[in-house]
Amino acid sequence: MNFNVEVKTSLKKGMLNPEASTIEKALALLNYEVKNTQTINIIKFTIDASDKEEALKQVDEMCQKLLCNPVIHDYEIIISGE
Template sequence: MQYNVEVRTSLKKGMLNPEASTIEKALALLNFEVENTKTINIIQFSLNAENKEEALAQVDEMCQKLLCNPVIHDYEINISEE
């Protein structure tokens, strides 16, 4: 069975986000005032697995081992059938 996977990674609350603060400052230089800037990264891919549970277990392992840094990132996994 082929599954579409989306992994959404964001920094945990309280972590400094230099990318977001740079965006906010650069927008301010262009006279745009914005607040509470956050950045989120999404990785999408397709994956073969026996069933949804197996797919979820595999993707969770990928997140722990490579896609995210569990110390600083929160992640969310969405899996749908192709």
């Protein structure tokens, strides 16, 4: 069965986020005051697995091994489809 996967990764609280800081500063220059800016990365793909639980297990392994650094990133897995 094919499942649509979306993995959202973000820096853990307390980690410096230079991209978010740059966005905040640029918006301030445009006279927009925003605070607590965060950035996330979204990775989307399709995976073939026997069921949703197996798909989740495989994607979690992918996150641990390659898609994110568990030391500095939090991640969320969303699986939809069959």
